[in-house]
Amino acid sequence: MMERVAILGTGLLGTSVGLALRAAGFHGSIVGWNRSRAQAETALSMGAIDSIGTDPIAVARASQVVLLAVPIFATLDFMEQLAPVLGPSQLVTDVGSTKTQITESADRHFNTIDRAGFLPGHPMAGKERGGAEMADANLFRNAVWLFTDFPAWQRSAESAALARNWREWVIAMGARILDLGPQRHDELVAWVSHLPQFAATALSAVIEDEMGEAPELKDVGGRALREMTRLGASPWSMWRDIAHTNTDAIAAALEALEQRLAHIRENLRTPQLRDEFEKANRFRRE
Amino acid sequence: MMERVAILGTGLLGTSVGLALRAAGFHGSIVGWNRSRAQAETALSMGAIDSIGTDPIAVARASQVVLLAVPIFATLDFMEQLAPVLGPSQLVTDVGSTKTQITESADRHFNTIDRAGFLPGHPMAGKERGGAEMADANLFRNAVWLFTDFPAWQRSAESAALARNWREWVIAMGARILDLGPQRHDELVAWVSHLPQFAATALSAVIEDEMGEAPELKDVGGRALREMTRLGASPWSMWRDIAHTNTDAIAAALEALEQRLAHIRENLRTPQLRDEFEKANRFRRE
Numbered sequence: 001m002m003e004r005v006a007i008l009g010t011g012l013l014g015t016s017v018g019l020a021l022r023a024a025g026f027h028g029s030i031v032g033w034n035r036s037r038a039q040a041e042t043a044l045s046m047g048a049i050d051s052i053g054t055d056p057i058a059v060a061r062a063s064q065v066v067l068l069a070v071p072i073f074a075t076l077d078f079m080e081q082l083a084p085v086l087g088p089s090q091l092v093t094d095v096g097s098t099k100t101q102i103t104e105s106a107d108r109h110f111n112t113i114d115r116a117g118f119l120p121g122h123p124m125a126g127k128e129r130g131g132a133e134m135a136d137a138n139l140f141r142n143a144v145w146l147f148t149d150f151p152a153w154q155r156s157a158e159s160a161a162l163a164r165n166w167r168e169w170v171i172a173m174g175a176r177i178l179d180l181g182p183q184r185h186d187e188l189v190a191w192v193s194h195l196p197q198f199a200a201t202a203l204s205a206v207i208e209d210e211m212g213e214a215p216e217l218k219d220v221g222g223r224a225l226r227e228m229t230r231l232g233a234s235p236w237s238m239w240r241d242i243a244h245t246n247t248d249a250i251a252a253a254l255e256a257l258e259q260r261l262a263h264i265r266e267n268l269r270t271p272q273l274r275d276e277f278e279k280a281n282r283f284r285r286e
Numbered sequence: 287m288m289e290r291v292a293i294l295g296t297g298l299l300g301t302s303v304g305l306a307l308r309a310a311g312f313h314g315s316i317v318g319w320n321r322s323r324a325q326a327e328t329a330l331s332m333g334a335i336d337s338i339g340t341d342p343i344a345v346a347r348a349s350q351v352v353l354l355a356v357p358i359f360a361t362l363d364f365m366e367q368l369a370p371v372l373g374p375s376q377l378v379t380d381v382g383s384t385k386t387q388i389t390e391s392a393d394r395h396f397n398t399i400d401r402a403g404f405l406p407g408h409p410m411a412g413k414e415r416g417g418a419e420m421a422d423a424n425l426f427r428n429a430v431w432l433f434t435d436f437p438a439w440q441r442s443a444e445s446a447a448l449a450r451n452w453r454e455w456v457i458a459m460g461a462r463i464l465d466l467g468p469q470r471h472d473e474l475v476a477w478v479s480h481l482p483q484f485a486a487t488a489l490s491a492v493i494e495d496e497m498g499e500a501p502e503l504k505d506v507g508g509r510a511l512r513e514m515t516r517l518g519a520s521p522w523s524m525w526r527d528i529a530h531t532n533t534d535a536i537a538a539a540l541e542a543l544e545q546r547l548a549h550i551r552e553n554l555r556t557p558q559l560r561d562e563f564e565k566a567n568r569f570r571r572e
Contacts, residue, residue: 124508144505178505191497192507196489196514202546203485204566210542211477212569219430219464221478222410227513228482233570236563243554254551256496258544260488265540268529277522280490283498284519 002165003028006063008056008078010034010043012127013095014069015135017173018048023137024172031059034132035070042132060092061085065162068094072241076105079118083109086116088156091163093119097189097238098245099148103182107150117159119166120182122146123175124193129233141174148182190249194242197231198254201239204232288451289314292349294342294364296320296329298413299381300355301421303459304334309423310458319345320418321356328418346378347371351448354380358527362391365404369395372402374442377449379405383475383524384531385434389468393436403445405452406468408432409461410479414519427460434468476535480528483517484540487525490518 005021007014010032018030032049033056034040040052053059060066060082068075075096082092092110096102103120110118125143127134147167155163167177180188207229211217243250260276267273291307293300296318304316318335319342320326326338339345346352346368354361361382368378378396382388389406396404411429413420433453441449453463466474493515497503529536546562553559 124506126508143508146506176505178502180502184502188497188500188502188506191493192503192511195493196510198547198550199485199489199514200510201562201566202543202550203482204569205562206542206546207477207481208565208569208572210539211474212572214474216464216466216470216474217478218572219462220410220432220474222412222429224482224486224517225478227516228485229566229570230513231510232566234563235567236560239563240559243559247554250554251551253496254547256492257488258547258551260492261484261540261544261547264484264488265537265544268533268536273526273529274522276487276491277520277525279494280487280515280518281521283490283494284515286494286498286504 002065002162002169004063004065005030006053006059006066007032007049008060008066008068009070009074010040010049010132011069012130012132012134013123013125013139014067015043015046015048015132016137016139017067017069017095018043019046019135019137020140020173021169022047024169026169031063033059039132043135046132046135048132048135057081057085064090065166066090066092068092068096071238072096072098072102072245075102079105079109083115088114088116089158090116091119091159091166092116093121093166095121095123097122097193097242099146099182099185101245103148103150107153111150111153111155113154113156117153117155117163119163120148121170122148122185130235130238138174140170143175144178145170145175146185147177147179148185149179186246187249190246190253194246194250195253195257197234197239198250199257200229200231201234204229288351288448288455290349290351291316292339292345292352293318293335294346294352294354295356295360296326296335296418297355298416298418298420299409299411300353301329301332301334301418302423302425303353303355303381304329305332305421305423306426306459307455308333310455312455317345317349325418329421332418332421334418334421343367343371350376351452352376352378354378354382357524358382358384358388358531361388365391365395369401374400374402375444376402377405377445377452378402379407379452381407381409383408383479383528385432385468385471387531389434389436393439397436397439397441399440399442403439403441403449405449406434407456408434408471414517416521416524424460426456429461430464431456431461432471433463433465434471435465472532473535476532476539480532480536481539481543483520483525484536485543486515486517487520490515
């Protein structure tokens with residue numbers, strides 16, 4: 001049974017996990033660490049963690065379950081640092097938005113009988129602005145929490161039990177679990193998560209360039225504009241790692257969207273426009 | 287003072303205007319007409335209109351203020367039919383989403399001393415699905431209601447007074463008024479209203495084609511996907527007229543978005559991506 005948890009990275013997701021665990025009745029210890037200490041202090045003041053650690057490796061060594069809630073490249077770095085110093089009675093899990101590279105690293109460095117287990121995870125939850133102060137105990141309620149676990153991994157009995165236990169806590173936090181392969185995960189999220197983000201960034205950036213100085217802009221823009229550009233507020237620091245670790249799938253989705261927009265542009269006055277609206281209507285009905 | 291209003295077209299907007307006028311304290315008569323009588327009956331049962339007319343031209347002739355709340359081409363048709371049968375003690379106004387052609391027609395057919403006045407209007411409010419049953423007395427609250435009135439028009443004193451009175455009722459419905467020229471209107475809405483719509487349609491249609499069969503799609507798609515495709519439910523029947531009457535401005539905006547997406551795609555791993563996120567962040571901060 002999981003009793004000592006470490007959360008490395010107490011931003012929006014890490015702090016929300018701490019709050020959600022407490023709300024779900026977790027009574028064990030939660031130690032937090034964050035690169036910028038102010039975020040860890042916010043998490044502490046919110047009750048998401050019990051104490052702040054200064055050395056993330058030492059914090060991880062003293063815990064049963066280590067949650068990595070940092071950007072993807074930082075997650076990959078921590079995996080390399082932690083693998084040699086953790087043991088088979090420990091489990092590491094993460095919240096990274098792309099899973100192929102992280103799952104490959106888990107296969108290389110973890111999940112043998114004499115090593116710590118690693119359970120690659122990805123909660124489909126977030127906000128357009130990060131930070132511990134945005135954290136919410138209900139962030140994962142009705143969200144899907146994806147795992148790209150590898151059935152062939154030969155985990156120690158202890159780390160396998162902790163992986164099962166972590167899944168139970170994920171459900172207790174209000175999420176639904178979906179297991180799928182890491183490549184399939186990355187292809188799916190390219191379409192349903194990364195493409196919408198880059199579309200919102202492109203739309204926001206192009207309107208900023210073309211119309212940012214127009215004094216009437218804010219008056220005329222309604223709900224459609226606000227909604228379609230909300231994700232324009234997302235930070236580059238997080239999306240840089242996603243763009244780097246899922247480049248091909250994102251590029252394919254972006255190119256398909258470009259072609260679709262060009263097709264619509266060339267058919268603004270033809271019946272083909274109707275077909276595109278009908279396809280879009282069908283997508284929303286399903 | 288306005289006492290007899292006709293609403294030609296009791297869909298979402300027309301019915302909402304009827305409800306909003308009543309909520310704002312209008313005690314005069316409101317006669318409704320709709321091409322499909324069922325929508326007029328819904329509007330009647332909701333209290334948005336007092337009675338249903340069978341001949342729209344006769345209904346208009348018997349009214350002081352005629353609100354055209356039909357698609358743009360139907361609005362242009364009504365303008366040609368009404369101009370010869372209405373007189374200088376009457377005002378026609380509309381809610382069409384593009385204004386250049388409608389304002390040109392108003393200049394050609396209305397707004398001389400011996401003819402009815404025409405006040406071209408466009409409330410920036412709507413829903414992704416139309417119909418009287420979606421109508422809402424608060425639809426215009428805090429929305430902007432645009433007018434592309436022409437200061438040089440020499441209206442009769444009566445129709446000028448009705449135009450001033452209609453503006454007062456628009457404010458009483460909770461909207462804010464913004465006056466601007468028809469070309470500037472159409473350029474602005476191409477960017478802040480039409481481009482977001484066509485982007486949502488393209489995104490919904492391309493995901494329907496590429497991923498519509500994926501069983502995990504609905505589980506994995508989160509708030510970002512729902513939000514960025516909500517407008518995918520918009521009906522072609524309404525957007526056809528907008529695409530036809532604002533083609534050049536929409537095509538220019540679509541092409542700029544295509545180029546921006548291509549630029550992002552080519553720079554997924556370069557520092558240029560940061561510039562695009564920063565521009566998008568700036569747009570959202572303003």
